[in-house]
Amino acid sequence: MDTHRKDLYPDVTAAGGLVSAMKEAAKLHGGEIRPAPSTADAITIETARGLVSVVPATEERRFRVRVHVPGFTWDVSGFTWEIGSTDDLELLAQAVAAWREGVPFHELAARFTFLELDEFVRALEKGEPTSAQWADLLSTEFHRRQWGLLRRLHEDEVLRHMFPTISHGAVRLRVDPFDGACHQVLVDEREGGRYEVRVGVLGAAWVEVPNGELITCLRAALNKQ
Template identity: 65%
Template sequence: MDPHRKDLYPDVTASGGLGPAMREAAQLRECDTGVAPWAVDVVCIETTRGYLSVRPATEERLFRLSVGIPDFDWEIGSTGDLGLLVEAVAAWREGMPFDELAERFGFMELDAFAGALERGEPASSQWAELLSADFHRRQWNLLRRLHADEVLRDMFPTITHGAVRLRVDAMDSTSRQVLVYEVSRELYEVLRVGVPGAAWTEVPSGGLIACLRAALNEE
């Protein structure tokens, strides 16, 4: 820990790291944060609503709280109060509804995506975001085509180096997934991610949907 942070976080330094400090603060407040016994400076907590991570800011005393799923990590608030932080983490893990979280913990900023995560609908929110983002305009044609299919629209989409990634389970980075790259309106390249020996395969436009359905539904 650098000297500047020592001045900002004397309680963390005295405890021997962020993990021990959070565990001590939680014990004082009789709440369960789920911070692993071995966590010291890096804190990442698995929950049913994504992975919570805590990172101290360097420019001022702030504990930055983020939630993540594979390929995504976004900040949901920050506070300089370690006690308030651990209470919020414990409430999140216990499944407190997001509107109650926002009301009880004023520092939390729970956006539309967080709401979709709570409802178990991250895919629909992500499709809406990608299909409206100018940054992904080059992928709009492919995204619209994939979203039009009743099976593929249930997959979680992301953009990776210009290709559209479809994952069966948004919360599981090891679940079945494919990458799709639009070479032209008539030709696509598909890669089955995580399959030993898999390589990019050219797929004509007419066979694209069937190819993706088969790859994502394999057991």
């Protein structure tokens, strides 16, 4: 952190960096954050509602907060929202801890007035991360081999609301775009119009599914997990 930024963030410097400073600030108020590996001047926290990043401004004392929902496509694209900024480190740490703990959005907005959640919440209500991900996969040449299967899945009124990704050539459908461990299935199109399906459980086996039973099988697998 350069001299100018040290002048703006003496508390961060004294704590040994932003990670340490935020951990201590959260702990003082009974909260907890678990940062992913970060740079000295920024911090990223993995949560069930996406990746929360905090970046200190250089021109003034201001902690900028963003939320990123990874797309998990071949180019590691995704969706990012700016959700506010504050100059108060303790208030920031409390807000991030509350976000990580799953405090409802309306409560977050009431308790932490620096957060600007309207655009983020509207995007979730409209299913924008999911619809944008479908559009991306269906238009990216890198995934041309999966286009036929993707179109077939997207045509189903239930499956099109699942969050799609590509994993080693197979299409993965997740119930929750934020949660990589939520209900999910993988489906791989093989030669000769055959399909293999694997329920998203560690160590589960691939099972061949007849062409005409594919959609029914995927719906059932997602419903009973």
